Amino acid sequence: MTANPNPQNLVQPLDVGNVVSAGIQLYRTHFQQYIGISLIATLWALLPFLLIIPIILFYTAVQAYYGTLGLVIPAWIVLTIYCSAKYFAGAGAIARLAFTTLVNQPESVESAKRYADFRMWSFWNINFLLLLMYLGVYFVAVIALLIVLAATGAFSLLTNPDPFALTSNPGPLILTGLFVLLLVLAIVFVFVWLSSRLAVADLPLAVESGSNATQSLGRSWNLTHKSAWRIALILFIAFLITIPLQALAQILVSTFDSILAASFPRESPTFALLSFSTSYILGLVAGVLVLPLWQAIKAVIYSDLRSRREGLGLKLRDS
Amino acid sequence: MRLFNRITLLTPESVELEFTLAGIGSRALALLIDYHIVAFTLIALWLLLALIAGQLLGYLDTLGSNYADLPIWLLAIAILITFVIATGYFVFFEVTWQGQTIGKRFAKIRVIRDDGRPVGLSQAALRALLRPIDDILFIGAFLILLGQKEKRIGDWVAGTLVVQEVRPVVKAAIAVSQEAEKLAAELPQITDLSKLLPDDFAVIREYLQRRNFMERNAKSELSLQLARQARNLINLETIPAGLTSDEFLEAVYLAYQQQERGIRDEG
Incomplete structure (x- = not known):
């Protein structure tokens, strides 16, 4: 390295x-670069759902061999897991490409994909762990809500609403409402905070060699310390x-729907099929378009956090 | 690679100025804040107006006069005030705060004219009046996203640009220990500080300013690495014994700063 790239920038x-x-x-x-990876990754994620259609068609047409479902269903689950791992690896490859560009050491698409594919099961593990965590928080939240509702006697109010009792004594109702509102706010608060702390969970795995799923999660947790609300x-x-x-996608869907409605009656199966497929395809396109955006923004968040927390890029000339 | 669009302007005095454009993120942030301020102001105002109108109508009731036309007039006044606040907010702040609203100040961006001068009443008014059109179907957002100059319709018509605020280098106080001060006094004699370039100094200053936010392990590693690199740059054999790498960097920072100040004073 001959000179520092402008440190101010x-x-x-x-x-x-x-x-x-x-x-x-x-x-x-x-x-x-990104859209190609995103398209392939999204197609992987789609494959299991597309496979459901022939499976259903087969069993409805044949009306027999139900015993084979005992094999087909586990096979389908395994396939789904494999396909989602491929999807997460694709997302990881985009994040890796974005980060390597940010630190001025750009990598080729092939090598980023190879790097991420090699770690596809770690990517899957991260996302599975994330899912478990969010589900855990979700269940705790639901249970807390139920407890509050039970404790304040909201159930008896809801199941046996007595208008006279309510109008003569609205105090408990208002109190319950406020309590529930506070609790819902608290739950939203926790979810936002948690997703900010885990926002860059897959980045360390995509970037730092020798990192595994749990380490990657831990890194995200440490890096986002003190920055959760900024990230939110x-x-x-x-x-x-x-x-x-x-x-834009919504507008396209509704315009296409009205064009369809002009040529087919709204009740006809053709209309339903065409309308469903257009919104489905547009949803797919939107997914393909949005994935790289999130991965790129996450890569910037990650490199910014490393600059703040670890002084990434702070370097003197080698004399 | 360049992450932010830049633009070079020629002022009427033929001076070239370079600006970094605001970027969609900062503009969205500023708009988010500004719209919330406007919305809360309007809600408060409508509540107040409703209260006044209720009192007024009640009072007229007791007089027993015919006031069938009054509600529509009150509504007209309310709509007029709403319009004045929704546009006036942006015009007032952009004119009096040199192209900044509260949201823009928070997002550290500023509106300027195409030639770099601060915006005047007419530019701010045009921008504010065309804002609703830019908001229809997010036309403005798409124009900012896709255009090289990041201009929405209001910007094109008014001849304005939204740029990042040029901030003076923050002179955050850097805590320097006594040991470092002592070494800083000796450093010019035992080393060649002129080997240190302004860029190197900037990196050391940057580290010293930001070290408190850093994670402990990463910080000590970085500190050691920077100290070693700085030592090599200024041809020092070893870091004086009993000094931490942080203290050494503080000393280099201080010594370099004093030397620069000396040169400037002599010149």
């Missing part, structure tokens, strides 16, 4: 808005920017 931590802009800019400049704001802004895209 490289090592300064990024503001919230700039993290999102940088992610979008990465996506724009590397659109072809970043994710929210990124979500806001995807709204125009979603709106």
Whole structure:
């Protein structure tokens, strides 16, 4: 290395808005690379669901051999797990490409894919662990809600609403409402906080060699320490920017629907089929388009966190 | 690679100025904040108006006069005030705060004219009046996303740009230990500080400013690495005994700063 790349630009931590802009800019400049990986990854994720159709058709047509379901269902589950691992590996490859670009050591699509594919089961493990965590929090939240409802006697109010009792004594009802509202807010709070702390869970695995699923999760947890709400704001802004895209998809779907409605009666099966397939395909396209955006933004968050927490990029010339 | 669009402007005085454009993220953040402020103001205002209207109508009832036309007038006044606040908010702040609203200040962005001058009343008004059109079907968002100059319709018509605020380098106080101060006084005699380039100094300053936010292990590793690199750069045999790498870096920082100050004073 002969000279430092302008340190004022490289090592300064990024503001919230700039993290999102940088992610979008990465996506724009590397659109072809990312979209190819995203398309293939999404097709992998789709495969098990497409397979359901012939399976159902087969059993409804034949009306026999139900015994074979004992084999078909486990096989389908294994296939689904494999396909989702392929999907997560694709997402990891995009994240790796984005990060390597950010640190000025760009990698080829092939080598990023190879790197991620080699670790596909670790990627799957991360996402499975994430799912378990979110499910755990979700169940705790539901149980807490039920306890609050039971404790405040909301059930008896709901199952046996006595308008006279309510109007004469609205106090308990209002109190219960407030309590439930507070609890729901607290649950949302916990979910947002948790997803911010785990936002870059797959990045360490995609970038740092010698990292496994649990280490990667732990890294995300450590890196996001003290930054959870900043990340929540970043994710929210990124979500806001995807709204125009979603709106565009919605408009396309409804225009196509009205065109279809002009040529087919709304009740006809052809209409239902065509309408379903267009919205399905558009949903697919939206998924393919949005995945690289999230991965790029996550890569920027991750590199920014490493710059803040570990001084990534702070380096003097080698003399 | 370049993560942010930049633009070079020629001022009326033929001075070239380079700006970094605001970017969709910062603009979305600013808009999010501004719209919330406007929305809360409007809600408060409508509640107030409803209260006043209720009192007024009640009072007129007691007088027994005919006021059938009044509600529609009150509604008209309310709509007018809503419009004035929704547009006036942006115009007022952009004119008085040199192109910044509360949201833009938070997002550290600023509106300027195409030639780099601050926005005036007419530009701010045009931007604010065209804002609803930009919001229809997110036209403005798409234009900012896809255009090289990140201009929405309001920006094109008013001839404005939204750029990142140019901030002066923050002079956050860097805590320097006594040992480091002592070494800093000796360093110019025992080493060649002129080997250190401004870029190197910037990296050391950056580290010292940000070290408190860093994770402990990563920080000590980085500190050691930077200290070793700095030592090599200034041709020092060893880091003086009994000094941590952080203290050594503080000393280099301080010594370099004092030397620069000396050169500037002599010049």
